[in-house]
Amino acid sequence: MPLTDRNQPVTETLADAIRRTIDTKTKPLGALGRIETLAEQIALLQGTTAPVMQACTLTIFAADHGIAHAGVSAFPQVVTGQMMLNFLGGGAAANVFARVNDVALQVVDAGVAGEPIAHPALVSRRIGPGTANFLDAPAMSPDEARTALGHGAEVARAASGEALAFGEMGIANTATAAALAHKLTGLPLADLVGRGTGLDDAGLRHKLDVLTRAAARTGALTPEQAMAEYGGFEIVMMAGAMLETARASRVVMVDGFIATAAALLATRLEPESRRAMVFCHKSHEAGHRALLAALDADPLLELDMRLGEGTGALLAWPLLKAAAAMMTDMASFEAAGVTNRD
Amino acid sequence: MPLTDRNQPVTETLADAIRRTIDTKTKPLGALGRIETLAEQIALLQGTTAPVMQACTLTIFAADHGIAHAGVSAFPQVVTGQMMLNFLGGGAAANVFARVNDVALQVVDAGVAGEPIAHPALVSRRIGPGTANFLDAPAMSPDEARTALGHGAEVARAASGEALAFGEMGIANTATAAALAHKLTGLPLADLVGRGTGLDDAGLRHKLDVLTRAAARTGALTPEQAMAEYGGFEIVMMAGAMLETARASRVVMVDGFIATAAALLATRLEPESRRAMVFCHKSHEAGHRALLAALDADPLLELDMRLGEGTGALLAWPLLKAAAAMMTDMASFEAAGVTNRD
Incomplete structure (x- = not known):
């Protein structure tokens, strides 16, 4: 998404970073379904790609x-x-x-x-x-x-x-x-x-x-x-x-x-x-x-x-x-040395 | 249910006891939905009205x-x-x-x-x-x-x-x-x-x-x-x-x-x-x-x-x-002094 709205550049960038974080985890794209959308919501709310959900x-x-x-x-x-x-x-x-x-x-x-x-x-x-x-x-x-x-x-x-x-x-x-x-x-x-x-x-x-x-x-x-x-x-x-x-x-x-x-x-x-x-x-x-x-x-x-x-x-x-632990604790394809699809 | 089948009297009695245990808990009848049917299944499998589900x-x-x-x-x-x-x-x-x-x-x-x-x-x-x-x-x-x-x-x-x-x-x-x-x-x-x-x-x-x-x-x-x-x-x-x-x-x-x-x-x-x-x-x-x-x-x-x-x-x-904890830890209407519907 182009960052044309000057009022929301940070949020746009964060949303992209959150999505990228999820998509590079060791799983097929979208394979965690609603856990992924829940993680996105929590991460956006907390303003981070590493959300905390402890208590x-x-x-x-x-x-x-x-x-x-x-x-x-x-x-x-x-x-x-x-x-x-x-x-x-x-x-x-x-x-x-x-x-x-x-x-x-x-x-x-x-x-x-x-x-x-x-x-x-x-x-x-x-x-x-x-x-x-x-x-x-x-x-x-x-x-x-x-x-x-x-x-x-x-x-x-x-x-x-x-x-x-x-x-x-x-x-x-x-x-x-x-x-x-x-x-x-x-x-x-x-x-x-x-x-x-x-x-x-x-x-x-x-x-x-x-x-x-x-x-x-x-x-x-x-x-x-x-x-x-x-x-x-x-x-x-x-x-x-x-x-x-x-x-x-x-x-x-x-x-x-x-x-x-x-x-x-x-x-x-x-x-x-x-x-x-x-x-x-x-x-x-x-x-x-x-x-x-x-x-x-x-x-x-x-x-x-x-x-x-x-x-x-x-x-x-x-x-x-x-959902939050998926963002912070799950390995990426790169970190785990797992081959992603082409 | 009458206990007419001589092959299954114990199971029949246990099923009744499990259902009665669930129905006297402090909640409207059936209000825990699938947690209740899950509790029934677990209790029947373990052969008790006080199932354990710890590990x-x-x-x-x-x-x-x-x-x-x-x-x-x-x-x-x-x-x-x-x-x-x-x-x-x-x-x-x-x-x-x-x-x-x-x-x-x-x-x-x-x-x-x-x-x-x-x-x-x-x-x-x-x-x-x-x-x-x-x-x-x-x-x-x-x-x-x-x-x-x-x-x-x-x-x-x-x-x-x-x-x-x-x-x-x-x-x-x-x-x-x-x-x-x-x-x-x-x-x-x-x-x-x-x-x-x-x-x-x-x-x-x-x-x-x-x-x-x-x-x-x-x-x-x-x-x-x-x-x-x-x-x-x-x-x-x-x-x-x-x-x-x-x-x-x-x-x-x-x-x-x-x-x-x-x-x-x-x-x-x-x-x-x-x-x-x-x-x-x-x-x-x-x-x-x-x-x-x-x-x-x-x-x-x-x-x-x-x-x-x-x-x-x-x-x-x-x-x-x-579901198991509901069976063992939740109070009955009688024990909690809560008025049941007529």
């Missing part, structure tokens, strides 16, 4: 949702706080996968219903005891939404690692994510609504009906308005964390449906954050495909999971390490 | 192929031995991924062309300096094929880990794998032939033409006959290793196209070996899909890779660890 922290944001009172989830709201304690006790799927893949894990109370839980390891960033029911009123005030973004940024700044993964827990938050994504993209709610933790057909119809009525409460919204009207404390806080991670040129590991809704919000607030995002797992939740298409994203893994908690990101973390 | 060894079998002299590869034959040295030097993609995911790696010379390479870390199980060109004659004798199976079994017995992964290196071995699979399954060669390390359209047409002529040399064959007529030393040895791994109720991690051809041969020799096999990566090599369908296999990963060397298996290893 990762998963932050799980937990919060409750007023829309749960409209009967849109298969589980009762009390489960959000119970699962937060399960994370703190080390017994959830996210804890198990984090230990297996050597990822640090922290839990943030972004606004779980009821009395605050006291636990030495819990990061308390409560905006309130759950959002309001957005069927009748804005989920939160514009001030609360801005505060959530700021808390997310602070939490991300304090987390260590070349990549940060984000997970969530919040009963009814697939409903929140669908409503928020609908307002951000204009995609039909029917394409965004799914079974969540396990709704049956009647439950799914009810959820779509509730969200259709809730969406009709407002017209076209800016991203700032949408996140207050239909957001969740954990979703907005996660978007703030993603934005800060991207600003620091660290990799943003995006998990499933809810996290992708947060990533969508982040890109609508700051489009340049997209380059830092690695989409980790294509969820079984129906609406995820539509959101991924809106973000032009093709996740690394597709394991039919639909749990959230950052579980998909945790399972993808070894792929990021492998 | 893995990758064995790379290298050999040369007489069919290379018919011009069916984009790389010259000398590359097989050069890459074997690259594995021994730690510079290949397989070495890098093995280090990242903490997998032990050993390299077996199953029959590389030219003088034997002397290296203290190389496991020498040479059947000969490459196979004969199966365009004109059997690739190897029935005795050589049996010896290769036996060497593979010995190598597998000596490798440590609850799971063993197998990789290969051999210029022209996609041609060998296609011919062998064609004879084992009767699938059209056109469905099994691909670009290997990077053939262009003319090269691909030539490869198909060569294999069509080679296949016409014989009629219907037993698996034993097919492995001698059209096998490769590394492919038959890998099949022997897979069989021995399965007999020991250890997980057989199957990599891409070549390894799947070896797995196919193994299942045709001993059908019960199939239960031990975990298919790790859906290769970009065209013929892989047809082979996977023949084995009713759906690999865990699909990363557009087409390198071999066991790279796909290495990247899938953390998923096996996660």
Whole structure:
């Protein structure tokens, strides 16, 4: 590519050098497929042909949702706080996968219903005891939404690692994510609504009906308005964390449906954050495909999971390490004395 | 399931217990998707609800192929031995991924062309300096094929880990794998032939033409006959290793196209070996899909890779660890005090 754009000569040169580094490794051209494109993305983000990918922290944001009172989830709201304690006790799927893949894990109370839980390891960033029911009123005030973004940024700044993964827990938050994504993209709610933790057909119809009525409460919204009207404390806080991670040129590991809704919000607030995002797992939740298409994203893994908690990101973390190590540790044809094709 | 079959009461009970263990973990039913089915397979194979998946060894079998002299590869034959040295030097993609995911790696010379390479870390199980060109004659004798199976079994017995992964290196071995699979399954060669390390359209047409002529040399064959007529030393040895791994109720991690051809041969020799096999990566090599369908296999990963060397298996290893740890380390609803849905 000729270096005609005077604003980007360094980036152009770097991209070429990264591609050349990959293409001279001892393998047929392109034979490592998505590991190569992942390595390119990481190297470009870090601004080097020798990227480092050593440590990762998963932050799980937990919060409750007023829309749960409209009967849109298969589980009762009390489960959000119970699962937060399960994370703190080390017994959830996210804890198990984090230990297996050597990822640090922290839990943030972004606004779980009821009395605050006291636990030495819990990061308390409560905006309130759950959002309001957005069927009748804005989920939160514009001030609360801005505060959530700021808390997310602070939490991300304090987390260590070349990549940060984000997970969530919040009963009814697939409903929140669908409503928020609908307002951000204009995609039909029917394409965004799914079974969540396990709704049956009647439950799914009810959820779509509730969200259709809730969406009709407002017209076209800016991203700032949408996140207050239909957001969740954990979703907005996660978007703030993603934005800060991207600003620091660290990799943003995006998990499933809810996290992708947060990533969508982040890109609508700051489009340049997209380059830092690695989409980790294509969820079984129906609406995820539509959101991924809106973000032009093709996740690394597709394991039919639909749990959230950052579980998909945790399972993808070894792929990021492998991609970076390929750049730095794999021999070139020349160094290894291997004959390349003519 | 009622225990009416008196031949299988223990297995039935164990399968039920495994499913119950998974279903009482703190997650919605089925929410971990393929991690759950993988955990079921591992637990059944080990005969316990508390499976262990701690260590893995990758064995790379290298050999040369007489069919290379018919011009069916984009790389010259000398590359097989050069890459074997690259594995021994730690510079290949397989070495890098093995280090990242903490997998032990050993390299077996199953029959590389030219003088034997002397290296203290190389496991020498040479059947000969490459196979004969199966365009004109059997690739190897029935005795050589049996010896290769036996060497593979010995190598597998000596490798440590609850799971063993197998990789290969051999210029022209996609041609060998296609011919062998064609004879084992009767699938059209056109469905099994691909670009290997990077053939262009003319090269691909030539490869198909060569294999069509080679296949016409014989009629219907037993698996034993097919492995001698059209096998490769590394492919038959890998099949022997897979069989021995399965007999020991250890997980057989199957990599891409070549390894799947070896797995196919193994299942045709001993059908019960199939239960031990975990298919790790859906290769970009065209013929892989047809082979996977023949084995009713759906690999865990699909990363557009087409390198071999066991790279796909290495990247899938953390998923096996996660699946087993889910069984043993994740809390149940009862233990964690989390409310299950009604």
